[in-house]
Amino acid sequence: MEGRIVTTETVQELQGVFFDDNTFFDFVLDINDNYFLLLSEQDEVEIALTEYAYLLEIPLSDFISKPTPPPFE
Amino acid sequence: MIINPYLFGPVFDPDAQAFITAAAIVNPTEQTAINTLVIDLKGYNIWNKTLVIYPFVGGTALSNSKNLKNISLGTLSYTTGVNHGTLGIQGNTVSYADTGLKSTTIGFTQNNAASGIYLQSWTLGQTMPYGHFGNLTMYRTGNVVYPMINNALNTSTGVPILNGLLQTSRDNALNFIFKDKNNAPVTLTSGSSALNSTLNLYVCFGNNYNGVNDWISFNYYALALTATELTNMNTAVQTFQTTLGRQV
Numbered sequence: 001m002e003g004r005i006v007t008t009e010t011v012q013e014l015q016g017v018f019f020d021d022n023t024f025f026d027f028v029l030d031i032n033d034n035y036f037l038l039l040s041e042q043d044e045v046e047i048a049l050t051e052y053a054y055l056l057e058i059p060l061s062d063f064i065s066k067p068t069p070p071p072f073e
Numbered sequence: 074m075i076i077n078p079y080l081f082g083p084v085f086d087p088d089a090q091a092f093i094t095a096a097a098i099v100n101p102t103e104q105t106a107i108n109t110l111v112i113d114l115k116g117y118n119i120w121n122k123t124l125v126i127y128p129f130v131g132g133t134a135l136s137n138s139k140n141l142k143n144i145s146l147g148t149l150s151y152t153t154g155v156n157h158g159t160l161g162i163q164g165n166t167v168s169y170a171d172t173g174l175k176s177t178t179i180g181f182t183q184n185n186a187a188s189g190i191y192l193q194s195w196t197l198g199q200t201m202p203y204g205h206f207g208n209l210t211m212y213r214t215g216n217v218v219y220p221m222i223n224n225a226l227n228t229s230t231g232v233p234i235l236n237g238l239l240q241t242s243r244d245n246a247l248n249f250i251f252k253d254k255n256n257a258p259v260t261l262t263s264g265s266s267a268l269n270s271t272l273n274l275y276v277c278f279g280n281n282y283n284g285v286n287d288w289i290s291f292n293y294y295a296l297a298l299t300a301t302e303l304t305n306m307n308t309a310v311q312t313f314q315t316t317l318g319r320q321v
Contacts (some may be wrong), residue, residue, distance in 0.1 A: 022151055025094065026168065039154060040163075068199060
């Protein structure tokens with residue numbers, strides 16, 4: 001999976017902000033504690049029409065999620 | 074008076090029509106599928122027990138966001154990363170749809186509850202495709218699924234991993250019923266636990282744990298359903314999916 005690494009300032013500014021009627025920005029920490037923006041194809045189309053289109057210019061990087069311990073095992 | 078449907082369009086069940094309008098469903102096949110689903114659920118006397126139904130039809134963020142049972146309740150919002158398509162909605166293990174509802178606000182009680190999820194596949198282990206971690210979801214590890222309907226994870230309740238409609242129902246404090254798409258309902262022993270008043274119910278992701286990256290084509294919550302009602306629900310939902318050409 002690929003996504004865009006963003007700054008903590010971007011996270012503080014945009015976390016939880018809706019960019020269309022149904023969808024809001026949600027930034028996720030990767031295994032190296034970088035904040036990622038992971039977008040679907042529809043997200044990219046919608047964001048391109050907004051003031052947040054600049055986010056699409058951020059190059060893609062590999063996203064590896066943080067491991068989660070099994071709830072039992 | 075005879076109404077010509079070619080002039081005025083088909084007449085749908087009022088609840089189906091309300092959803093079709095709110096979700097902006099314009100495809101005739103999708104409209105018919107929704108209408109048949111509502112009529113089937115009413116015919117089986119299940120409709121009045123359902124609380125929230127997400128049929129994930131229409132292929133858009135708007136159409137996928139609407140609750141068939143009550144278009145004014147539980148409208149989904151999405152994090153970035155959720156796909157919308159003919160198969161429904163798809164997360165990426167960390168993205169999700171938020172119902173805005175909690176176990177304590179959805180309308181069921183600790184010992185009177187049911188839920189179901191229709192998965193096109195279930196690819197990854199250590200994942201939960203809906204609900205919330207703790208006691209209202211299903212957890213896959215290896216090739217086994219552990220269902221939770223107001224009960225904590227319990228190693229004695231494992232069932233084989235499957236796709237299609239997976240359902241749980243509880244009408245008492247001691248055990249619950251699990252139903253998959255193929256087999257007769259089975260009773261699993263696991264004592265109930267208190268409803269969670271903190272975590273919202275998600276789709277694609279068990280809130281506070283891990284999500285799936287598979288397409289999800291249906292999700293519902295209801296009051297407790299009997300074994301027969303679970304079987305009838307499976308029939309109605311499978312008919313719905315077949316009409317849409319996405320049955321598994």
